[in-house]
Amino acid sequence: MPGPGPADGAGADALSPARRAADLDAVAGAAVDVVVVGGGVTGAGVALDAATRGLSVVLLERSDLAAGTSRWSSKLVHGGLRYLAHGELGLARESARERAVLMRATAPHLVRPLPFLVPDAAGRDVTALAELGGRLGDAVRASVPGGRRSLPSTRRVDAAEVARATPGVRGRRGGVVFWDGQLVDDARLVVALARTAAACGARVVTGAAVRAVDGADVRVELDGGEVLTLRARVVVNATGVWAQRLAPGIRLSPSRGSHLVVPAARLGSPSAALTVPVPGSRSRYVFALPQPGGLVHLGLTDEPVPGPVPDEDPAPSEAEVQQLLDTVNRVLVDPLTRADVVGSYAGLRPLVLPASAGTGPGGATADLSRKHLLEWDGPVLSVVGGKLTTYRAMAADAVDAVVARLGRAAPRSCTARLPLVGAAPRVALERVEAPARLVARYGTEAPAVAALGTEPVVDGHPETVGELRFAVRAEGARTVADLLDRRVRIGLVPADRERAVPVAEQVLAEEL
Helix, strand or coil, rough: CCCCCCCCCCCCEEECCCHHHHHHHHCCCCCCEEEEEEECHHHHHHHHHHHHHHCCCCCCCCCCCCCHHHCCCCCCCCCCCHHHHCCCHHHHHHHHHHHHHHHHHHHHCCCCEEEEEEEHCHHHHHHHHHHHHHHHHHHHHCCCCCCCCCCCCCEEEHHHHHHHHHCCCCCCCCEEEEEEEECCHHHHHHHHHHHHHHHHHCEEECCEEEEEEEEEEEEEEECCCCEEEEEEEEEEECCCHHHHHCCCCCCCCCCCEEEEEEEEHHHHHCCEEEECCCCCCCEEEEEEEEEECCCCECCCCCCEECCCCCCCCCCCCHHHHHHHHHHHHEECCCCCCCCHHHHEEEEEEEEECCCCCCCCCCCCHHHCCCEEEEEEEEEEEEEEEHHHHHHHHHHHHHHHHHHHHHHCCCCCCCCCCCCCCCCHHHHHHCCCCCHHHHHHHHHHHHHHHHHHEEEEEEECCCCCCHHHHHHHEEEECCCCCHHHHHHCHHHHHHHHHHHHHHHHHHHHHHCC
């Protein structure tokens, strides 16, 4: 199996402009084992799993890697405490297992332990329940391979520790801390998966929309208008909330999860995720999640989305904005206002309707299971549902089904042990000679990124021109949106994005 190569745009993992052109030439009229439709975390995971088992793979994405739901998450790799509240022990164990895989083996450079603090200011009954849930989560974590030592244990903390970790909380009272995993960037995980798949032989083509599947023929329209056809023995439909376009029989009930972006200073620059229960719920919380660059992401909602799913990015509703602010303000000394919101985003969850449900979308999406579904329709296998944390398990299940359909003798999935591009043990990452911020985003590739330029894209912000150049040379970025909205994430704050556009345009002019 080929491994990740040098990060100079010429390695086997580099999604460079030249690589895309070569892959397009090779794909047109070709016959392959598997065509994966959708370049989010599920599709990239399927492409990697299939390629590591020796199948010929083409991944087609209509826009850009992580352009859909996969970049709009809470950026958490979580152990599934909510699933325990719903009695879904199996799903909680799967989440805890996959979290341990990411933190210890496949992407330790992208995932870090994050404390979640539930303050007594929210009510002692609330923290008592949080402590019970946290200890149950600890027990589940200890029951899965690699989980026991992956995170600290749940514990009560005193008022002084609450003040240090979440300075914006009112009152001098204690609280409860439990731990989970945080991704430095959800879109970066998807890019790492796609590049690792490319290193293992997959062809990854963005700007390629699948318009029809007719038997073995897959009709593809490129973003320049050109149409090509290739033949696939199996098509994996990993398009999330858009899955019904290739598989009309799939029954989904999408829900919207929204976040607000606020300056961390408005909350006292917390080091822990402030956790406040949604009024009237025993399993839903609003989180104030500290982020790199002096920001906090405030989420998460769970609102049903009726009707056809549009191609455009969703946006938080006014009611969701107010709900998020009202909930977190219950425990803050200095309440947040809408004037504090410097950005916002929303994503759509592809929740699967159970067979027993009615004909319309469900109204209580928060109660729908996050289990994934595999369903065949002729040569098309749809994999929907699930969540970012369990992408690898979803992908392994899907490729198991593909291998069985092909009648191929292929090895079992090895992706639980396969480091993604840039990954290394934490002790090795600590020795990488590059700024810590770059190591947290690029792992062992950080020196190569730093060598491409350290000047800031926007004055006063840490993102560098070198990151933009690396995104074009190695990460498949082709547009301003690719660069600012999915590679360095400046686009999460519209005012910063506006200032960054001329720099991104200049880099593209020089690199393409």
